[in-house]
Amino acid sequence: MANDTALMSTASSVLEDVATYNETNTGDYVFDNMSAKLWRYGWPPLCMMGLVGNTLVLLVLRRDGLVRTSANVYLSALAVGDSLVLMAASLAMYPGRAWGWWFVRTSRLACHATLSVLFTLVNASTWFIVAFTVERCVVVRFPLLKLRLCTPRNAGLCCGSLLVLAFVKNIDLIFMRGLVIGTDPGDAICTVPLRYRDYVYNYRPMITFVTSCVIPTGVVLVCNWAIIRTLRRDLVQTTARDSIVRHTTVMCLAVSFVFIVCVAPAYVFYVTIPNWPMSLQDQYDVLQSLFILRYANHAVNFFLYSLTGAHFRCELVALFHRCIQRGLVTQGCVRRMTSRLTGSFHYRREVDQQMEMR
Known part of the structure; x- marks a missing residue:
């Protein structure tokens, strides 16, 4: 019965930033299923690969002049954001999903702030990709405006503003959670108070779906369509500087398309989950697999840069x-x-x- 309650609560909140972590409140939850093994054995190599790759990206960009171009500012911010996401998920998600120990249950500060920090970083990294794609679209489509708009200073201001907006979007997670301590020290749970549950279950999922999937995916697709159309039309021989711009643009296309492939399935599954003829256990396993895929988006950019960027x-x-x-x-x-x-x-x-x- 406890297992069914955990699975039902998880299946009803497919997106992590609206999950109530009821599965952490059942002490007899079994951690030998497919999803637990996937987190236990798949997350450590994925996290290490991402941290090493993002570190190499920062070192390479430092060689090329970290603040010399606006593209390097966006790529540097994305590498830092991806590394912080992986480290935050390693603390907030991995121990609970793989071993049953949840950091959010250790103190009131952890309960109030952990999810807000994690999802702020996730949303900021998502919009860093969107901003980088828009910047590349401006460079390719409007070369006369790039000297005025696509500057390192503007890129830095844009990244800072996106980080602040991401924090504002997730600030409700700070005061909409509370730590309930039971009679035993191990009975503490981090849950949503009753007065906030209607918003968390009914309204916040749609806000997250629109701001984290619909709008970013739409902007990325439109900008990529404009970039590809311009590149196909402009097939003349380019100079060395234009060649670097072209290689950077191809890197942007690869990053944005992989972003859609890795992130969109989790949100599509969330919207269509009532239509899937699956058991609760299968829904939970698919859910965790999509979570791993979504976090993989923060670990593969180094390989995308290496495959598509000759200058890189x-x-x-x-x-x-x-x-x-x-x-x-x-x-x-x-x-x-x-x-x-x-x-x-x-x-x-x-x-x-x-x-x-x-």
């Missing part, structure tokens, strides 16, 4: 080459220092032996 690949190879050279130089210095110390030691020992013989 060149800078990445130069970065590794420089690191190898530094490693060889450091290794040579260590060897020379070691040989000098060893030679000095042998010299002192020979001098001491000669003094003893005398």
Whole structure:
């Protein structure tokens, strides 16, 4: 009965930012099903891959001048946002989904702030992709306006404004949750008070669906259509600078399309879940699989840049080459220092032996 209650509460709130975590309140919930194993064994390599890849993206962009172009500002903000999303999900989602230990139940601050921080970062990363796509559309379609609009300063202001708006959108999660402590220390639960449940169950899902899926997907599709149409029309030989712009635009197309593929299924499943002839357990397993797919969007950008960006690949190879050279130089210095110390030691020992013989 407890398992059925957990599955029903989860299936009724497909999107994570409206879930009530009732499954965390049932102590006898079984964590040996497919979704728990998927989180337990699939999340750690995905998270590590994303963190390493986003770190390499930042290092490559630093080589190319981190604030030299507006595109680098958006890509840097996206890499930082994706890394923070993965770290926040590792604390807020992974222990509970995989092992049954929920960080939101540890204190009142964690209950009030954890989900707000996580979903603020998720929404901000989503809109960073939208802003980057719009910036590329302006660069390709309106080259005369890009010098005035597509500047590093404007890109920084845009990213900051999107982060603030994402926080405002999720600020209700701070005061619409409360920690209820039972008789035993392990009975604490983070739940939605009764007076807020109508909004959380009936209104917030549609707000999230529109602001996190419908609008971003629509803007990305329209901008990508305009970019592809312009690129197909302009097939003349380009200069080196225009070639870099073209490679960056292709990177943007890859990132935006993968964003739609990874994120849209979770929202489509949310809207159409009553029409799926599936059991509650199957709905829960599909739900968790889509959550993993959605978070995978924050871990694959490095590979997309490497596959579609020739200039990015060149800078990445130069970065590794420089690191190898530094490693060889450091290794040579260590060897020379070691040989000098060893030679000095042998010299002192020979001098001491000669003094003893005398």
